[in-house]
Amino acid sequence: MQAYNKIDREIHVLSQIIAKFNRTFIPKRDDDSHTNFYFDLLSRRLYGRWAEAGKHQYCLALHVGAFEFQLINENRISVFEISVRDRTNDELEEKIAEFLPEAGLKKVGFLEKMHYEIPKYDFINSPFKSWSDKEIRDWETIRSLANDACLWMKSHVMADGEIRIWPHHFDTGIYVEPNTKRGLGFGLAMKDPMVNEAYLYYSGYGLNGTSFNYKNLPALEWGRWEVSENWKGAVFPINDLQINAKVRLQTFIKQVSAALLS
Numbered sequence: 001m002q003a004y005n006k007i008d009r010e011i012h013v014l015s016q017i018i019a020k021f022n023r024t025f026i027p028k029r030d031d032d033s034h035t036n037f038y039f040d041l042l043s044r045r046l047y048g049r050w051a052e053a054g055k056h057q058y059c060l061a062l063h064v065g066a067f068e069f070q071l072i073n074e075n076r077i078s079v080f081e082i083s084v085r086d087r088t089n090d091e092l093e094e095k096i097a098e099f100l101p102e103a104g105l106k107k108v109g110f111l112e113k114m115h116y117e118i119p120k121y122d123f124i125n126s127p128f129k130s131w132s133d134k135e136i137r138d139w140e141t142i143r144s145l146a147n148d149a150c151l152w153m154k155s156h157v158m159a160d161g162e163i164r165i166w167p168h169h170f171d172t173g174i175y176v177e178p179n180t181k182r183g184l185g186f187g188l189a190m191k192d193p194m195v196n197e198a199y200l201y202y203s204g205y206g207l208n209g210t211s212f213n214y215k216n217l218p219a220l221e222w223g224r225w226e227v228s229e230n231w232k233g234a235v236f237p238i239n240d241l242q243i244n245a246k247v248r249l250q251t252f253i254k255q256v257s258a259a260l261l262s
Contacts, residue, residue, distance in 0.1 A: 001239060004198065005191050007131055007139045009121050011046070012170040012190065014062055014084065014128070016114065017069065017093055018048040019167035021060040024110045025051035035114075036164040039172070041144040045070070046165070053104035060096070064136055069096060071103060079103065086127045116168045142198070142238060145245060146172040146188035149200060153186045153253050157261065171201075181210045182261060185233075186253075194226060195235055200249065203233030204260035212260065220255050222248045234259075 019035045026034040026049045037048045044065035050057045057074040062084075069092060071080040080099050082092060093111055100107040131139075143165075150163040150172065159176035166173060173187025183205040191198050200223070204212045214232045217225050223236035234256045241248060 001191075001197055003135045004139055004142060004238075007135055008170065008190055008198065009119075010123070010128065010131075011062070011064065011139070012118060013089055013121060013124055014069075014092075015046060015165070015167055015170065016118065017089070017096060018046065018060050018062060019114060020093070020110055020112075021051070021096075022048045023114065024107075025053075025058075025105060032166075032168075033162070033164065036166050038164055039140075039143045039147065041140055041147070044140065045072075047072075050074075051105065056104065058103055058105065064131075064140065067130055071096075071099070084128045085130055088125060088127050090125075091127075114167070118168065118170075143172060143188070145241070145249070146200070148246075149188070149249050149253065150174040150186060152250055153184075153202070153257070156253055157184060157257055159184070177207065178261065180208055181206065182212070183207050184257075184260060188238075194228075194231065195237055198238040200236040200238070200252070201233055202235075202253070202256045202260070203231070218255070218259055221251050223252045223256070 015037065018037050022035045028034055034049060037046055039046050044063060046062040048060045050059050059072045061070050061072050063070050067085055068081050068083045070078040073079050082095050084092065097107045097110050147163055154161055154174055154176050157176060157178040159178040161174045161176040163174050171187045171189045173185060175183065175185050177183050186202045189199055189201050206212050214227045220234060222240065223234050226233060226235045236252050
């Protein structure tokens with residue numbers, strides 16, 4: 001998992017450019033969801049949201065297979081590409097900003113800092129180096145599994161919600177409200193001190209004056225409950241998904257859903 005965590009951190013940094021594009025050109029939403037993005041396995045791209053530019057629409061994407069940023073138009077054709085290789089994040093931002101006016105997008109505000117801070121990784125000011133094919137394929141597999149798991153979760157509880165990657169913490173996540181008493185958050189988180197590796201999380205929240213009691217929780221066949229002052233819910237470390245991932249994860253979703261909705 002060391003290679004996965006390394007690439008996760010690097011794409012976290014690179015994705016901030018997409019977040020800045022969204023922040024600059026997409027109408028603001030109170031929950032900041034206008035800044036988030038989605039990973040599509042088939043195109044191997046991390047897509048931002050669609051920006052209007054006259055008669056055209058543009059979306060900034062990171063093609064993880066080609067190791068380049070692309071500005072995609074409404075016909076799904078790339079009108080601009082820039083390789084990530086041997087460039088720093090600042091250099092990439094500046095090159096993309098230079099091209100924006102050619103697409104009819106005003107670059108004013110694009111280079112400004114986001115309203116949050118991400119970790120100061122030790123490579124953050126260094127040029128990016130290429131990933132091996134195995135490294136990026138492994139990363140894609142796990143992030144794609146997270147997409148699938150979010151879909152299984154929302155289908156299982158019969159509620160709707162967007163599956164998105166949030167730029168601040170870089171978690172693939174979904175939030176749904178299956179009834180008037182419960183809000184449910186599910187997704188894939190980066191390695192952090194709570195679990196010390198990447199993990200799936202599932203948590204419930206009381207709505208409309210209700211609360212959820214995290215006492216006397218049922219045992220889980222896979223994963224575990226994590227109840228502390230900072231966070232309450234169930235977690236499933238990625239290392240435990242190396243065998244029978246689909247069956248184990250679906251069991252986790254069913255058991256935790258039953259507990260959170262009871």
